[in-house]
Amino acid sequence: xxxxxxxxxxxxxxxxxxxxxxxxxxxxxxxxxxxxxxxxxxxxxxxxxxxxxxxxxxxxxxxxxxxxxxxxxxxxxxxxxxxxxxxxxxxxxxxxxxxxxxxxxxxxxxxxxxxxxxxxxxxxxxxxxxxxxxxxxxxxxxxxxxxxxxxxxxxxxxxxxxxxxxxxxxxxxxxxxxxxxxxxxxxxxxx
DNA sequence: TATGAGATCAACT
DNA sequence: GTTGATCTCATAC
Numbered sequence: 001x002x003x004x005x006x007x008x009x010x011x012x013x014x015x016x017x018x019x020x021x022x023x024x025x026x027x028x029x030x031x032x033x034x035x036x037x038x039x040x041x042x043x044x045x046x047x048x049x050x051x052x053x054x055x056x057x058x059x060x061x062x063x064x065x066x067x068x069x070x071x072x073x074x075x076x077x078x079x080x081x082x083x084x085x086x087x088x089x090x091x092x093x094x095x096x097x098x099x100x101x102x103x104x105x106x107x108x109x110x111x112x113x114x115x116x117x118x119x120x121x122x123x124x125x126x127x128x129x130x131x132x133x134x135x136x137x138x139x140x141x142x143x144x145x146x147x148x149x150x151x152x153x154x155x156x157x158x159x160x161x162x163x164x165x166x167x168x169x170x171x172x173x174x175x176x177x178x179x180x181x182x183x184x185x186x187x188x189x190x191x
Numbered sequence: 192t193a194t195g196a197g198a199t200c201a202a203c204t
Numbered sequence: 205g206t207t208g209a210t211c212t213c214a215t216a217c
Contacts, residue, residue: 040209048209050202058201075210076199082209095209125210165209 006149008067011142015041015085015092020160020176022083022094024152029131031146032104034121036096037178038185040163042082044091047168051091061139062091069147071128071138078125081133083142097164097175098122100183101130123185159188 006025011018019041027033042049050059050072061070062084070082070093082093099121101108108120108130121127128134142149157179162171164186177184 073200075208078210080209
């Protein structure tokens with residue numbers, strides 16, 4: 001498989017361009033991971049975004065340069081992985097919601113304490129646990145280990161829909177997924 | 192299939 | 205004190 005690395009300029013654009021282009025890309029953390037099949041875009045003008053109300057210690061990375069990882073704790077227990085986008089200071093990010101596991105299946109099963117492959121990485125909290133992502137990854141550059149990001153070979157069919165689990169700006173269609181994938185956290189409405 | 196509780200932390204009221 | 209970019213397990217239909 002031809003592997004083209006994703007370089008920092010890829011992320012120095014609008015989240016709304018970056019998010020759909022991440023579908024089908026390969027993400028590895030510490031050598032394990034797979035193909036990204038579901039993401040959501042969060043822009044700082046968007047009431048659902050952590051950055052909407054300005055900078056705090058938690059979301060500071062979102063206000064830094066693009067091409068870095070923003071990791072936060074969700075509901076007190078889970079870790080969620082985001083990619084910071086756009087030029088410095090714009091404070092937008094793409095939430096990685098689901099991955100089709102291809103590399104390091106055994107290690108990810110061990111980290112998740114789980115046998116079923118379909119549920120390994122199908123959800124933001126799940127994929128973070130499977131790849132061992134935690135607060136130590138907050139602020140790390142995405143073009144350096146332990147992160148590895150590779151561009152997709154061909155543009156896949158993209159499904160779009162409303163984002164999941166939010167109450168503010170819940171009608172914005174900023175969720176993107178690989179059409180027909182079994183590894184989505186939730187199916188997209190048929191279109 | 193569907194709802195409900197619990198885990199547990201940062202930000203906000 | 206409440207809420208949220210969540211998930212798992214339990215109990216009820």
